[in-house]
Amino acid sequence: MKIFSIGVSGLSSAQAALLATSNNISNVYTPGYHREIPVLEQQRVGGVGVGAIQRQFNQFVAAQLNSATSNLSGLDAYHAQVAQIDNLLGSSNTGLAPLLQSFFSSLQDVVASPADPAARMGVIGTANALTAQFRAVDGYLHSMQHSINGQIGNEITGINDTLAQIARLNNEITLAVANRGEAPNALLNQRDAMVNKLAESMDVRVSYLDGVNYSIAMADGKPLVVGGRHFEIEAVMAADDPTRVTVGYDGPAGTPVELGETVFAGGRLGGLMAFRRETLDSVQNGIGLLAASLAHAFNGQHGGGTDLYGNAGGDLFALGAPRLFANDNNSGGAQFSAIFDGTAALSGADYDIRVSDAASGTFVVTRRDTGASFDIALNGANQLAFDGLVLTLDDPAQLVDGDSYLLQPTRNVTRDFANLIRDPGLIAAGQSASSGDNRNALALLDLQNSKVVGGRASLNQAYAGLVSDVGIRTNIAELNLQAQRGFTEQIRVVQQSESGVNLDEEAANLIRYQQYYQANAKIIEVASTLFDTILGVSR
Amino acid sequence: MRISTQTLFGASTATLQRQQAEFLRIGQQLASGQRVLKPSDDPLASSRALEVSQSKAVAEQYAAARVGARNALSQQEQVLNSIGHAITSAKTLAVQAASDTLTPADRASIAAELRGILETVLGQANAADGNGRYLFGGFQDDSPPFVRDGAGAVSYVGDANARNLRIDDARLMAVGDNGITLFQMVQAGAGYVATAAPGNAGNLTFTGPLVLDNSAPDHGSAFTLEFSVAGDSISYSVNGAPAQIWQAGEPVVFGGLSLKLDGVPAAGDSLVVAPSGGVNTDLFATLKNLVDALERPDQTATDKARLRNTLNTSMRELDNALDNILTVRASVGAKLNELDTVDEVAGNRILNYEETLSQLVDFDLVKGISDYSLRQMGLEASQKAFVDITRMSLFNFL
Numbered sequence: 001m002k003i004f005s006i007g008v009s010g011l012s013s014a015q016a017a018l019l020a021t022s023n024n025i026s027n028v029y030t031p032g033y034h035r036e037i038p039v040l041e042q043q044r045v046g047g048v049g050v051g052a053i054q055r056q057f058n059q060f061v062a063a064q065l066n067s068a069t070s071n072l073s074g075l076d077a078y079h080a081q082v083a084q085i086d087n088l089l090g091s092s093n094t095g096l097a098p099l100l101q102s103f104f105s106s107l108q109d110v111v112a113s114p115a116d117p118a119a120r121m122g123v124i125g126t127a128n129a130l131t132a133q134f135r136a137v138d139g140y141l142h143s144m145q146h147s148i149n150g151q152i153g154n155e156i157t158g159i160n161d162t163l164a165q166i167a168r169l170n171n172e173i174t175l176a177v178a179n180r181g182e183a184p185n186a187l188l189n190q191r192d193a194m195v196n197k198l199a200e201s202m203d204v205r206v207s208y209l210d211g212v213n214y215s216i217a218m219a220d221g222k223p224l225v226v227g228g229r230h231f232e233i234e235a236v237m238a239a240d241d242p243t244r245v246t247v248g249y250d251g252p253a254g255t256p257v258e259l260g261e262t263v264f265a266g267g268r269l270g271g272l273m274a275f276r277r278e279t280l281d282s283v284q285n286g287i288g289l290l291a292a293s294l295a296h297a298f299n300g301q302h303g304g305g306t307d308l309y310g311n312a313g314g315d316l317f318a319l320g321a322p323r324l325f326a327n328d329n330n331s332g333g334a335q336f337s338a339i340f341d342g343t344a345a346l347s348g349a350d351y352d353i354r355v356s357d358a359a360s361g362t363f364v365v366t367r368r369d370t371g372a373s374f375d376i377a378l379n380g381a382n383q384l385a386f387d388g389l390v391l392t393l394d395d396p397a398q399l400v401d402g403d404s405y406l407l408q409p410t411r412n413v414t415r416d417f418a419n420l421i422r423d424p425g426l427i428a429a430g431q432s433a434s435s436g437d438n439r440n441a442l443a444l445l446d447l448q449n450s451k452v453v454g455g456r457a458s459l460n461q462a463y464a465g466l467v468s469d470v471g472i473r474t475n476i477a478e479l480n481l482q483a484q485r486g487f488t489e490q491i492r493v494v495q496q497s498e499s500g501v502n503l504d505e506e507a508a509n510l511i512r513y514q515q516y517y518q519a520n521a522k523i524i525e526v527a528s529t530l531f532d533t534i535l536g537v538s539r
Numbered sequence: 540m541r542i543s544t545q546t547l548f549g550a551s552t553a554t555l556q557r558q559q560a561e562f563l564r565i566g567q568q569l570a571s572g573q574r575v576l577k578p579s580d581d582p583l584a585s586s587r588a589l590e591v592s593q594s595k596a597v598a599e600q601y602a603a604a605r606v607g608a609r610n611a612l613s614q615q616e617q618v619l620n621s622i623g624h625a626i627t628s629a630k631t632l633a634v635q636a637a638s639d640t641l642t643p644a645d646r647a648s649i650a651a652e653l654r655g656i657l658e659t660v661l662g663q664a665n666a667a668d669g670n671g672r673y674l675f676g677g678f679q680d681d682s683p684p685f686v687r688d689g690a691g692a693v694s695y696v697g698d699a700n701a702r703n704l705r706i707d708d709a710r711l712m713a714v715g716d717n718g719i720t721l722f723q724m725v726q727a728g729a730g731y732v733a734t735a736a737p738g739n740a741g742n743l744t745f746t747g748p749l750v751l752d753n754s755a756p757d758h759g760s761a762f763t764l765e766f767s768v769a770g771d772s773i774s775y776s777v778n779g780a781p782a783q784i785w786q787a788g789e790p791v792v793f794g795g796l797s798l799k800l801d802g803v804p805a806a807g808d809s810l811v812v813a814p815s816g817g818v819n820t821d822l823f824a825t826l827k828n829l830v831d832a833l834e835r836p837d838q839t840a841t842d843k844a845r846l847r848n849t850l851n852t853s854m855r856e857l858d859n860a861l862d863n864i865l866t867v868r869a870s871v872g873a874k875l876n877e878l879d880t881v882d883e884v885a886g887n888r889i890l891n892y893e894e895t896l897s898q899l900v901d902f903d904l905v906k907g908i909s910d911y912s913l914r915q916m917g918l919e920a921s922q923k924a925f926v927d928i929t930r931m932s933l934f935n936f937l
Contacts, residue, residue, distance in 0.1 A: 028544050035543075083579070090578035090585055097589050101596045108600050111704060112607040115681060116670060434678030438702050445705065448597065464589040471582030478579060489553070493546050500543020507933035 002046055003527040009047030010520030013040055016050040017513040024501045032193030034499040036185060055185045056499045059208060062192060065495050066199040068488040070266035073200040075484050077271030079477040082279055086474040088140060089467045096463055099130045104448045111442050115435035120424035127419035134291050138414035141284045148276050149245035153235040155201050155269045162198045163230040166191060170213045171228040177212055203266035220263050222249055239328040240406045279473050286466040288410030289348035291417040294459060295319040296342050297452040305428030305440025313428025320416035322389055322409040332400030336391045338407060344388035345455040351407040358399035551925045558918040565911050568902045575900040584899045595892035598885055604704045605878050611714045612871050615674060618663045619868040626861045629656050629826060636833055637850045650833035657826040661685055661693060664722055677717035684718045693823035707881050712874060716867055722822045725815045725859040726866050731796060732815045732855045735848035741805035742844035748796040748812055755795025761813035762793055766804035802844055815859045825856040
């Protein structure tokens with residue numbers, strides 16, 4: 001009775017189809033789930049069989065989605081950070097502009113009544129408020145640096161975890177394929193979800209050469225997962241800047257190397273590093289440049305005046321020193337110490353200093369912001385002097401060709417930016433000790449409109465420049481983010497159109513397969529009736 | 540194209556969120572009245588706004604400086620006014636005292652009045668502002684600039700500076716004059732003053748000098764006239780030049796000047812005729828000389844001549860002092876006028892800044908309110924659409 005077996009094959013196929021449909025329905029909102037379709041095949045002996053439960057997965061769309069995800073989460077991370085400093089500088093509560101203005105207004109009071117202790121106290125008060133706000137802004141930026149260091153560390157931990165899981169899934173899938181000839185869809189879904197998660201953290205290249213294993217590599221080709229093995233990356237302190245966490249790679253060779261930041265273009269890791277490199281550093285430098293310019297201009301002018309005790313004016317503002325690091329990989333032990341010369345214009349940029357000829361004490365200095373470089377040799381006092389900075393070398397004998405140093409002139413100065421004067425009598429308002437002499441106060445007030453920042457801009461212009469710079473960066477990040485979000489959304493729609501579950505469709509399938517089941521059951525009923533008829537004839 | 544159920548929900552919620560974000564943003568703009576809520580909304584406008592608001596603040600700072608300047612100058616003007624009155628009264632008294640009909644008692648009472656004037660002027664010269672800062676001491680504003688020694692002589696202990704205030708971008712204004720400029724100086728145009736030597740023994744008196752020819756050689760330098768007597772003949776020599784005979788009653792003429800002389804000099808008597816800048820220019824010394832001369836008894840012809848000469852000299856000096864005070868007062872008045880002008884211009888400038896600022900960052904309320912309603916409708920429509928779309932399901936019919 002072939003008709004029986006055909007009916008039974010139909011029933012079990014209908015069951016399998018109903019199973020697939022209900023699986024689709026129940027997983028409609030499961031992330032990483034791909035729609036499954038039963039592939040019905042006609043049997044050679046008659047009847048039907050389920051060839052496979054096919055996972056609707058498109059490798060190319062998935063790769064596109066991964067790369068879009070990578071870019072999106074990179075821009076998202078960048079934007080989340082830059083939005084924090086956007087309002088920090090521009091808002092009327094935390095911005096420096098109103099405090100700068102009230103400092104100058106209080107100087108105006110001293111110009112009007114130079115001996116008035118209240119006016120003098122006003123200058124001390126506004127100078128305290130101004131420097132405190134500078135330090136607060138700088139403190140905030142410093143804590144962002146810290147937090148980025150921490151976030152990079154966390155990302156790296158997460159990445160290593162994901163890499164290990166992908167390697168494990170590679171193994172399990174290989175095993176499953178070996179045992180059953182086909183991979184379990186759940187494991188494949190899991191692995192693809194892991195790759196997508198990895199793409200959120202960093203941009204990777206996925207290759208699927210043997211049809212079973214995913215091989216994962218970094219943008220520059222360094223392998224991360226090969227078959228069942230994975231190679232970890234680790235958080236290391238940058239060789240040129242010990243305050244900065246960056247990424248090291250262990251690799252198959254086992255010797256860790258520090259990776260250049262440009263390897264990480266996308267993903268949260270790339271976004272964080274790009275934000276730090278492009279925006280945070282330059283804003284911190286810019287704030288430091290403002291503080292240093294303010295301090296140098298005021299200290300210089302104040303020293304030219306006379307306080308109420310008849311002494312030359314002391315420094316009004318304290319300022320931190322330029323920061324200089326010798327590279328960890330230097331083979332020589334020579335060390336620099338750096339100071340401001342206090343008069344020449346500062347640039348606010350960071351500099352790389354490389355020993356080009358140790359014997360003659362020649363260096364190549366490269367500005368990090370413009371990339372411009374110039375040669376400079378030690379002078380008789382073992383000093384290098386450029387751009388308002390004086391660097392003193394401790395021991396020229398220890399210089400080695402190729403050794404390098406990183407100079408951050410204004411990165412770290414704001415932390416110690418403070419008002420030094422507590423006694424109102426110490427304000428040098430005059431150029432003589434006469435109580436009514438306001439000439440120096442007038443000169444100090446005139447600094448308001450002088451081009452004291454790098455010889456190019458007044459304090460307020462420089463500050464406005466900084467605010468618009470950050471504003472533009474935030475604005476661009478926002479626009480890029482929106483564009484990327486739209487693009488990613490489109491790809492996701494394409495991916496979903498292939499792999500996503502549609503409940504209406506599944507509802508239709510449910511009815512279809514239910515009828516299919518009922519029809520096959522009918523076949524068995526008919527077969528049974530036929531069988532009974534035969535039995536009746538023979539009776 | 541197949542639409543997955545996730546896409547259906549995802550797209551609808553994304554639209555809803557976008558609409559909500561826009562709605563919230565306009566709500567915030569409406570509530571704050573600001574178009575630019577953070578620099579990234581319009582980086583260029585917000586940095587421009589920072590610059591404009593600094594310019595505005597600086598303009599306001601100058602306005603505050605002008606208030607201070609106006610206070611100082613008005614106060615100075617009042618003081619100068621009363622000093623001018625005092626000098627005029629002193630001049631009137633000196634004219635009265637010159638009358639020959641006065642008794643010693645009359646002169647004593649004039650002397651007393653003049654002494655009162657001297658005190659008034661000294662008090663005004665040591666005037667202080669509300670903070671106890673002396674007006675006319677230059678930079679030395681913490682102690683009275685004019686002090687009197689035991690003998691009653693007044694001397695200046697301030698300095699020759701004047702305080703400047705920046706009252707506008709390119710205008711530094713001196714808002715105080717020091718004691719030297721006010722009480723120890725004469726204007727460049729002031730003429731000659733003749734002074735009789737205090738030890739003159741004769742009863743020679745002078746009137747003048749008058750300027751005959753201001754292009755004469757030596758005009759502008761000081762002259763000393765020395766008299767010698769040989770019997771009846773009286774001769775004089777100018778600046779040690781050969782002696783000339785003086786005819787009694789005749790004016791003597793030298794250096795383009797004419798000096799009328801009366802009385803008879805003793806041998807060795809002398810007169811100094813000098814440009815007023817080269818002799819006593821101190822108002823206090825003038826007043827003190829006047830008082831001293833009036834208080835001295837005038838018994839002899841010599842005494843009378845000395846009194847007359849002192850009165851003549853002092854009247855010239857008082858004229859010069861008054862000129863000086865009036866000139867300074869005029870310059871103070873000019874500065875006050877200038878302050879008014881600058882105030883007006885700067886007031887316009889501040890208005891312009893405010894307008895620019897408002898154009899840069901303020902929210903256009905009319906447009907804003909219509910946008911607000913539009914967004915509200917949009918949001919409501921997409922909420923309705925979301926409900927409708929998600930309610931549609933084949934499962935509803937199973």
